[in-house]
Amino acid sequence: MDEQEAWERERRLWLEGAGAYQQLLDDECLMAFAPVGILGGVEIIRALDGAPRWLDVEMTERRSARPNDSLLVLAYRADARRDAHDPYAAYCTSTYSRTGEVWRLVQHQQTPIDPSARQPGTAPRQGNSMDEILRSFFKRYESMANRVLAREMDVAETTYAFASDFIAASPAGVMAGKNDQSLKASMEKGYARYREIGTRELKIRDLKITPIDALHSLVRVDWRSVYEADGRPDVVIDFEVHYLVQLRNGEPKIFGWVSGDEEAVLREHGIG
Incomplete structure (x- = not known):
């Protein structure tokens, strides 16, 4: 899996429903969210079932690493919205692992940050109409x-x-x-x-x-x-x-x- 495909998968996991998670997650995947806590495997799917998805997400400050041929790690800042007045920002990491020819997500975590906090020289996101x-x-x-x-x-x-x-x-x-x-x-x-x-x-x-x-x-x-x-x-x-x-x-x-x-x-x- 190349990096472009990995970033496309990451975007799907933000914007699509539980079906995307069932397709892309490893059975042993672990996720950590504040204040929800740590979720694993079927708990992740249950938590997402029926939950509103994000309308849009912007992934910036992207970094990636390949510890070996079977692991790919993504790190980025996510700015997402569920409606025009509810911005959410977090620093995130995701780890994809390969078994045979199949890549699955095995880890994801989000560290929330102030949505108005930007890198020097970047403009703040405006509320969507x-x-x-x-x-x-x-x-x-x-x-x-x-x-x-x-x-x-x-x-x-x-x-x-x-x-x-x-x-x-x-x-x-x-x-x-x-x-x-x-x-x-x-x-x-x-x-x-x-x-x-x-x-x-x-x-x-x-x-x-x-x-x-x-x-x-x-x-x-x-x-x-x-x-x-x-x-x-x-x-x-x-x-x-x-x-x-x-x-x-x-x-x-x-x-x-x-x-x-x-x-x-x-x-x-x-x-x-």
Whole structure:
């Protein structure tokens, strides 16, 4: 594992849910947090289950060391937020160990510091607005969608983005659902369909945010999908989805969306 991959894993552990920890942690991993204390193995997963994740994290003052070919140690300063008014800063270390060809996290610790304390010459972080929070949220969602599409991530790791209950509307009708195994199964089916018809990439072209109140927003996402189709040049299709988003415990949750007739658009372009 090179350092770039290690830093990407570290970022995932801050921003993604318990699924990422189950994938990346060693069974004997130990973590130390103030004031929580020391957690090990299954205790870590239990502590994270249902807990709000961070909206964004900035990792600076990065250092790394390789004591041997099977160990990689990261050290850095983390500045993270769960909402616009709750900054958190800590000096962190993480140790990854290799068994065979598989790398797992075996140690992580955080030492909290004053968020306003910066190295000389660096600027303090400013509070994120609702606009910034939502843009960061959908940027992560776009990244995860493409990783699921490429089979680099389990779709279950993306369901944290949805509220416990939601409503969806399209020309086919209106449905209500729950964030449970049925959502995971539906999403797995959807991504399988995307792969079957040659979907190569999903991009966000533009984002328009309309606040409803302090906790709710309507977010129009202009998507662009790219397809590989029977040896033809890439087929590009633009479409839009309107999302209803609630800020809950400092983290955005999608509780509704309105989409067009996707299958009809695909047929118009000779896809599927």
